[in-house]
Amino acid sequence: MEIVSLTKSDLKSLVQLYRDVSAALRREGIHQWDRFYPNRFVIGSDVKRGTAFGLHEGGRVIGAVVVDGRQSGKYKGLPWKDQSGDSACIHRLAVHPEWQGKGIGRTLLQYAELEARCKGCTSIRLDVFTGNPGAVGMYQRAGYAEVGAIRFPMRHEPYLCFEKPL
Numbered sequence: 001m002e003i004v005s006l007t008k009s010d011l012k013s014l015v016q017l018y019r020d021v022s023a024a025l026r027r028e029g030i031h032q033w034d035r036f037y038p039n040r041f042v043i044g045s046d047v048k049r050g051t052a053f054g055l056h057e058g059g060r061v062i063g064a065v066v067v068d069g070r071q072s073g074k075y076k077g078l079p080w081k082d083q084s085g086d087s088a089c090i091h092r093l094a095v096h097p098e099w100q101g102k103g104i105g106r107t108l109l110q111y112a113e114l115e116a117r118c119k120g121c122t123s124i125r126l127d128v129f130t131g132n133p134g135a136v137g138m139y140q141r142a143g144y145a146e147v148g149a150i151r152f153p154m155r156h157e158p159y160l161c162f163e164k165p166l
Contacts, residue, residue, distance in 0.1 A: 003111045006052040006064065013061040014052065015040050017096055024097040025132070031156070032129040038092055046092070053111060055104065062099045065108040066091040067115045071125065074150040078161055081147070085122025087163075088115070093135075109142055117166045124166060127159040136160060 006014055022033040046052040046066045054064035071089050080087070090112050095104045116124045127150060128135045140146075144162035151158050 001055045001057060003053050003055055003108065005050055006047050006054045006061065008047060010052075010054065010056075010061055011040075011044060011047055013059075014047065014054065014064055015043055017054075017061045017064055017094055018043060018092070020096055021094045030129070030132050032132050036154075043092075053108070053115065055108070057099070061096075063095040063104045063108050065093040065112050067112045069121075072127065072150065074152070075125065075127075075161065078148040078150070080123075080125065080163055081145075082123035082163065082165060086120060087123045087125050088112075088119065088121040090124060090126040105138055106142065109138070113164070113166060122166055123163055125161065125163050127161045129155070129157060129159055131157040 018033065018038050025032050043052070049068065051066050051068040052064060053067065054061045056062065067088055067090060069086070069088060070091070071087070090109070093105060093108055093112070095108070113124055126139065126144070128139055130136065130149070139162050142164070144164045147161050147163050149158040149160050
């Protein structure tokens, strides 16, 4: 399977991917995403900007990640190690529940790092819901270092912020 830039023709499938992942998370008691986020406007904007990448299988998107330079304003004041270079950010990494446990998340993460390097970035940043231990562990195993925690409105648990030099 090849990771490709997702296009407008992938939008319906990509929205469905996030719905399926959100539902699976809720069944596990993980209230990371809901009907408000990620929504079709956020997802459509990722596709329009050309920052959404993913894998197809059987005509549908089974995994996706967004890589761009957009950072939450909440990142200000955190003790990021890379203060002089350009940082990329990872958003909305998701693997369809039927495809989880096959290394696709790790593959998407490695692709995101490569994409950031190709754009001249010197580090990569992200935030991850503390209530999702599987995701937290994936980033830790991939060499990301925790730099602090932030909170988002309408979320009961904080998000850990991670950074990795490239």
